[in-house]
Amino acid sequence: MDPTIESSSKCPAPLASALQAAQKHSHYLRNLLAARPEIGAWLEAHAAQALGVEQMNDFLNGAAASGSPATTGDEPLKSALRGLRQRVMAALVVRDVGGLATLAEVVESMTVLAEISTNRALDFHHRQLCEQFGEPLDSHGQAQRLLVIGMGKLGGRELNVSSDVDYIFIYPEDGQTAGEGRRIDNYDFFLRLGKRLIGTLGELTEDGRVFRVDMRLRPNGDSGPLVCSLDSLEHYLIAQGREWERYAWIKARVLNHGENLQPQWVSALQNICRPFVFRKYLDFGAINAMRDLHAQIRREVARKEMAEHIKLGPGGIREIEFIAQVFQLIRGGRDPVLQTKPTLEVLALLAERRLLPADNEHELAAAYTFLRRLEHRLQYVNDAQTHRLPGTEEERQQIASSLSFADWSAFVAVLDEHRAIVSRCFEAVFSEPEEGTHPLLGIWEEVVAGDDGLERLSSLGFRQPKAILERLHGFRQSSRYAQLPAPNRERLDALGPRLIEAAAATSNPDATWQRGLDFLETISRRGAYLALLQQYPQALSHLAELIGSSSWAADYLNRHPILLDELLDSQIFDVKTDWQEFRDELQLRLAQHLDDTEREMDILREVHHAQVLRFLAQDIAGLHTVEHLADRLSQLADILVQTTMDLCWRRLRDRHPHPEQAPRFAVIAYGKLGGKELGFASDLDLIYLHDDPADGAGEVYARLGQRMSTWMSSRTSAGMLFEVDLRLRPNGDSGMLVSPISAFRDYQLKNAWAWEHQALTRARFCAGDPAVGQQFEALRIEILRQPRDLARLREDVLSMRQRMFDEHGSRSKEDFDIKHDRGGLIDVEFIVQYLVLGHAHAHAELCGNLGNIALLGIAAELGLIPVELADPARDAYRELRRLQHVLRLNADRRARVERASVRRQIEAVSALWQRVFDAS
Numbered sequence: 001m002d003p004t005i006e007s008s009s010k011c012p013a014p015l016a017s018a019l020q021a022a023q024k025h026s027h028y029l030r031n032l033l034a035a036r037p038e039i040g041a042w043l044e045a046h047a048a049q050a051l052g053v054e055q056m057n058d059f060l061n062g063a064a065a066s067g068s069p070a071t072t073g074d075e076p077l078k079s080a081l082r083g084l085r086q087r088v089m090a091a092l093v094v095r096d097v098g099g100l101a102t103l104a105e106v107v108e109s110m111t112v113l114a115e116i117s118t119n120r121a122l123d124f125h126h127r128q129l130c131e132q133f134g135e136p137l138d139s140h141g142q143a144q145r146l147l148v149i150g151m152g153k154l155g156g157r158e159l160n161v162s163s164d165v166d167y168i169f170i171y172p173e174d175g176q177t178a179g180e181g182r183r184i185d186n187y188d189f190f191l192r193l194g195k196r197l198i199g200t201l202g203e204l205t206e207d208g209r210v211f212r213v214d215m216r217l218r219p220n221g222d223s224g225p226l227v228c229s230l231d232s233l234e235h236y237l238i239a240q241g242r243e244w245e246r247y248a249w250i251k252a253r254v255l256n257h258g259e260n261l262q263p264q265w266v267s268a269l270q271n272i273c274r275p276f277v278f279r280k281y282l283d284f285g286a287i288n289a290m291r292d293l294h295a296q297i298r299r300e301v302a303r304k305e306m307a308e309h310i311k312l313g314p315g316g317i318r319e320i321e322f323i324a325q326v327f328q329l330i331r332g333g334r335d336p337v338l339q340t341k342p343t344l345e346v347l348a349l350l351a352e353r354r355l356l357p358a359d360n361e362h363e364l365a366a367a368y369t370f371l372r373r374l375e376h377r378l379q380y381v382n383d384a385q386t387h388r389l390p391g392t393e394e395e396r397q398q399i400a401s402s403l404s405f406a407d408w409s410a411f412v413a414v415l416d417e418h419r420a421i422v423s424r425c426f427e428a429v430f431s432e433p434e435e436g437t438h439p440l441l442g443i444w445e446e447v448v449a450g451d452d453g454l455e456r457l458s459s460l461g462f463r464q465p466k467a468i469l470e471r472l473h474g475f476r477q478s479s480r481y482a483q484l485p486a487p488n489r490e491r492l493d494a495l496g497p498r499l500i501e502a503a504a505a506t507s508n509p510d511a512t513w514q515r516g517l518d519f520l521e522t523i524s525r526r527g528a529y530l531a532l533l534q535q536y537p538q539a540l541s542h543l544a545e546l547i548g549s550s551s552w553a554a555d556y557l558n559r560h561p562i563l564l565d566e567l568l569d570s571q572i573f574d575v576k577t578d579w580q581e582f583r584d585e586l587q588l589r590l591a592q593h594l595d596d597t598e599r600e601m602d603i604l605r606e607v608h609h610a611q612v613l614r615f616l617a618q619d620i621a622g623l624h625t626v627e628h629l630a631d632r633l634s635q636l637a638d639i640l641v642q643t644t645m646d647l648c649w650r651r652l653r654d655r656h657p658h659p660e661q662a663p664r665f666a667v668i669a670y671g672k673l674g675g676k677e678l679g680f681a682s683d684l685d686l687i688y689l690h691d692d693p694a695d696g697a698g699e700v701y702a703r704l705g706q707r708m709s710t711w712m713s714s715r716t717s718a719g720m721l722f723e724v725d726l727r728l729r730p731n732g733d734s735g736m737l738v739s740p741i742s743a744f745r746d747y748q749l750k751n752a753w754a755w756e757h758q759a760l761t762r763a764r765f766c767a768g769d770p771a772v773g774q775q776f777e778a779l780r781i782e783i784l785r786q787p788r789d790l791a792r793l794r795e796d797v798l799s800m801r802q803r804m805f806d807e808h809g810s811r812s813k814e815d816f817d818i819k820h821d822r823g824g825l826i827d828v829e830f831i832v833q834y835l836v837l838g839h840a841h842a843h844a845e846l847c848g849n850l851g852n853i854a855l856l857g858i859a860a861e862l863g864l865i866p867v868e869l870a871d872p873a874r875d876a877y878r879e880l881r882r883l884q885h886v887l888r889l890n891a892d893r894r895a896r897v898e899r900a901s902v903r904r905q906i907e908a909v910s911a912l913w914q915r916v917f918d919a920s
Contacts, residue, residue: 015048018098025402028383029093032086039090047091050105056116059084077124078200081117082207088113092161093380096373097402103369106376110159117210118148118165119257121200125193126260134179136171136186144172146190146227147265148197148255151217155251156341160372162379162386164212165201168219168252169194169227172265190227212385217248230268237276243289247325249277250332251341278333281562284531286329290322291430310371310378311387315419317375319426320368323347326429327355331565334606336592343368354569360425367418374415377402440497446473460504468513475517484524491530492520498537502544512548519547522558532564542567542617549620550889552680556613560719562606563613572614575623577632582611583639590647600647601711604640605718611636612680620889626881627851633678640721641667641684641712642767648707655703657694664692665701665738666765666772667708670728675762675851679885683723684712687730688738691772698740705738728759741772745779754796757783758833764849781847784840794917797834801826816899816906818884823906825884827913828852828877834916835859852877865916873912876905 023030033040046055063080092109095101126145135143151166153159171190177183202213218224219236228236237245252273254266311317324346332338338349344365351361377399378386390396393408400411442448443456449469457465475481484492499520503512523529533540543564547554557563566572586607593599612633619629645667653659671685672678688705690698712721729735730747739747748756760780765773808820819825832852840846843862846855853874860870880902887895899906 012048014100015044015094015098018094018100019043019047021099021402022094022097022380025097025377025398026093026380026382028380029090032090036086039087042087043090043094046087047094048100050095050101051088051091051109051112053112053116056084056088056113059087060116060120074124074128074196074200077121078203078205079207081120081200081210082205084117085113085210086208089161089383092376096376097380103372103376106161107153107158107372110161110163111154111157114150114154114159114165114211115255115257117201118150118197118255119260121197122146122148122193122256122260125196125200128196129189129193130177132179133182133184133189134177136177136189137175138173139175141178144175144186145256145260145262145265146171146193146197147261147269149269150251150253150255151248152251154255155253156343157253158342158372160379161376162383164214164385166214166217167198168215168217170233170269171227171229172268174229174231187225187227187229191225194226208383217245230265230272233269234272237272241276243286244293246277246286246329247290247293249273250325250328250339253341274339278329278336278339279528280333281526281528283330283333284528284535286326287430287535288531290326290329293322308389309387310374310389310415313419315367315422315426316387317368317371319422320347320364320371323356323364323426323429324350331355335589337588354571357570360428363421364425367422370414370418374399374403438494438497438501440500441493443469443500444472444493444496446476457500460500460509462504462509462513464510468510471514471517475521480521480524485527488524488527488530491527491534492524495520495530495533495540498540499544502540503548505541506544506548508548511551512544515547515551515554516544519543519554519558519561523561523564526561529561529564532568536568539564539567542572546617546620550616552889553616553620556609556616556680560609560613562718563609566610566613567617569614572617573621573623575618577611577635579635579639582607586639586643590643595651597651598716601714601716601721602718604644604711605716605721608636608640608721609719616680626878626885627853629885630672630677630679633680633682634673634676637673637678637684637722638669638766641669641686641708644708644711644721645704645767648704648711652700652704652707655696656700657696662769663690663701663704664697664769664772665690665704666741666768666776668763668773668776669766670759670763671725673766674764675849676764677851677881679888681888683725685725685728686766687726687728687744689741689744689772689776690738691741691769691775698738701738702736728756741775741779744776748779748783752783754793754837755800757837758797758800758830760784761833761836762849781840781844784836784847785844787841788837790838793834793838797830798917801830810896812899814899815896816902818880818887818895818897818902821906823910823913825877825880827909828856828873828880831873831912831916832856832859835864839864865912869908869912869915872908876908879905880909 023033060080063076063083088109092101092106096106122145138144147170149155149168149170151168153163154165159165169190171186173186175186177186177189198213198215201210203209215226216222218226219228219233219240254261254269309316321343324343327350328338328346335353338346338353340346340349347356347361347365347368350356351358356364375387378388378390381395381398390399396408396411400406400408403411405411405414438444440456443453446453446469448456453469454465457468462468481489481492499516500513503509503516506512520530533543543557546567547557586603589603589607590600593603615624615629615632615636618624624632645663645665649663649665653663656663666689668674668687668689669685670687672682673684673686686709688701688708690701692698692701709724709726713724714720726737727733729737730739730744730752736743748760760783763776763780765776804826805820805822808817810817810821817824829852832855836846836855839859839862843858843864845858845862848855848858850858856865856870856874856877859865860867883897883902884895887897
């Protein structure tokens with residue numbers, strides 16, 4: 001019996017069984033144990049558990065892998081590192097083939113082996129060179145180290161068991177060494193160091209090698225210098241960096257540990273590489289670049305007859321990595337969480353962000369795990385870097401058995417299923433959206449013109465085909481179009497015919513076309529946006545539906561074209577909003593840009609605009625009532641006001657006498673936000689209160705209020721968050737920006753006008769300290785429940801109503817201003833406010849901030865108004881709000897309609913008005 005197998009009888013049963021299975025599978029392991037019996041004993045002692053940093057370092061320390069470079073050459077180091085590699089490999093074969101290790105354990109153990117080996121060799125040779133030439137110094141006299149950048153699977157902590165290691169060598173700064181005798185340039189020092197590191201790890205000795213070292217990913221590849229400075233790297237990436245290098249640098253990671261690393265070097269490297277890899281904008285152009293790179297690999301595979309290559313072939317490992325990486329490049333600049341490196345983690349994040357369907361993520365993760373385990377089985381046989389399926393029946397059965405399949409055909413069936421799934425997912429992401437000539441290209445290119453063009457457009461449903469052709473001609477002959485970069489013009493020409501087709505499919509083709517062309521003109525110099533619409537036809541369809549239904553939506557997208565990305569979300573029409581998830585995601589994004597004011601302000605705007613677009617799409621699809629939509633927009637505003645306050649306070653808390661305490665500060669919403677009737681373009685009517693007796697607190701809160709208003713109303717590159725109106729505070733524009741709640745109470749009880757008490761009926765706490773909010777609510781109810789002289793109140797309300805009508809009413813017999821004319825929305829609001837102020841002293845339920853429709857119902861139940869008048873007025877108010885909303889979505893800010901079309905609603909409101917005020 002083979003003595004190496006015999007020794008397994010001394011092992012615990014699971015390990016003994018694993019050792020037998022591993023030796024049966026791996027020629028490499030059998031030969032290694034025969035040549036190095038001591039490794040068998042080491043396995044018995046260590047292979048029952050996963051190998052980690054401690055066990056590996058213990059072995060190297062015991063093998064005397066380090067010593068004084070002056071007295072010790074690198075042979076002991078080479079021998080120790082190779083001995084460690086043999087033991088790690090042997091343990092992984094045993095644990096993996098024996099069913100004791102997960103894929104995660106295997107790749108992590110190999111990654112740790114590479115890191116430890118790299119740092120041991122790096123430290124040894126650095127000290128060796130320093131004893132000869134002195135430390136390499138920067139311009140400040142500080143010692144430097146060579147940064148070893150792990151690329152590919154090493155960078156992603158996914159190293160396979162027989163992998164090369166892909167390195168790039170970078171040093172911080174040019175200069176000279178500090179030797180007392182011979183000095184050399186830093187470049188020469190680090191060049192020598194890099195060569196020695198490669199030799200120590202990659203040289204083939206009687207003990208094999210540690211890792212083959214591949215340096216071809218460095219700037220300029222094999223023709224470039226082996227090492228380069230940070231400045232040289234930055235110049236290269238800016239001037240010559242190619243698209244495929246962006247993909248390579250996604251997984252780049254500094255391998256240095258301990259004394260080999262200074263944080264400022266890593267920061268400097270990241271500041272150079274991140275802008276090169278991850279764009280600030282959504283980089284949908286990356287899809288075309290990845291498609292080209294994949295096609296090149298496919299051609300290479302076909303030429304080398306490697307179609308069954310499980311890494312590079314169809315449905316292989318590389319395609320899964322490409323799927324993950326393309327989304328990282330597209331979105332990683334705006335969503336730094338996606339800059340993570342391990343492939344499975346990226347896939348999970350893509351599913352979490354709904355960029356990949358959850359089912360696809362599960363399928364791709366399962367395929368990746370299967371293919372990587374298969375990859376390792378192939379490599380364990382002879383410790384060879386291979387990805388080819390075996391050719392002989394014996395070898396095939398060996399692979400199938402090691403993966404617990406009865407035979408090769410059963411194994412291949414599962415393999416083919418995984419690869420088919422990967423190919424299908426890959427094609428879904430990377431396939432050309434349309435091939436061939438679009439049937440409407442002739443119209444777009446003005447080849448089909450005249451009567452033929454007019455007839456074609458008329459047949460598609462366009463009502464003014466001549467105007468369509470004239471607008472198209474003007475666009476294509478414009479200097480803006482002529483001066484576009486060639487790739488942009490090509491994408492625009494591919495989109496043009498599809499826009500005509502998409503517009504024709506809407507209920508308002510002519511308006512959709514005009515607005516759509518305006519939008520294409522807006523984004524014509526943004527290749528990424530054009531690429532998005534070209535790659536995802538469904539986004540163009542959603543765009544056409546939105547802008548065709550609403551001119552406000554068209555203007556909104558023209559101001560914020562980055563929102564195109566939202567149109568790709570399959571759940572955009574999911575009306576359920578998880579507000580806690582929204583808050584968590586917002587806080588996560590903000591945490592990645594802590595104290596970067598500009599970026600924080602932009603993030604607030606970006607999340608607000610994205611959520612508004614979702615609500616807009618749902619609203620146009622008829623999925624919300626006006627009331628439900630207003631509730632959601634108000635909830636969104638509350639969250640963003642609170643978040644703005646938190647961010648501003650973080651910058652001011654140190655000015656407070658007690659910076660450790662939370663701000664005793666409250667934001668009170670009036671008007672549409674106060675009544676939870678916010679619309680898409682509503683301003684925020686706010687006042688700020690505080691209840692803090694500490695010396696100087698008022699001044700700090702005044703700064704807080706001012707800063708909050710500035711943060712929300714300033715226009716940044718991402719647009720504006722909210723227009724903020726603070727004129728409802730005590731004494732209006734001449735009053736204090738932030739009032740102590742005691743002063744606010746005194747003002748409301750002694751000096752406030754009747755209209756200010758009217759405004760209180762729709763006021764509520766929306767952000768800040770809940771305790772101050774509760775004080776405000778108690779005060780609000782106290783004021784609303786004061787007994788009032790009804791005749792005086794009636795006079796004040798009617799006077800204010802007349803002033804508003806005089807200023808905003810239409811005075812037209814044909815047109816009706818839905819908000820301001822008699823019988824419109826303002827009349828209903830004033831009726832409710834009069835009822836609340838006149839009768840809340842006897843009926844506390846009227847104080848609830850429940851909205852006008854609900855309060856009219858309560859007033860009717862209390863007998864304050866007749867039910868037969870209240871119900872029609874409630875219905876009228878609901879319908880008028882709906883009409884106002886629809887009109888404003890189509891840029892009718894004044895919201896006027898033909899009076900005859902709303903005669904029934906006007907009569908219902910007027911009847912209740914007459915009953916309330918004429919009978920008072």
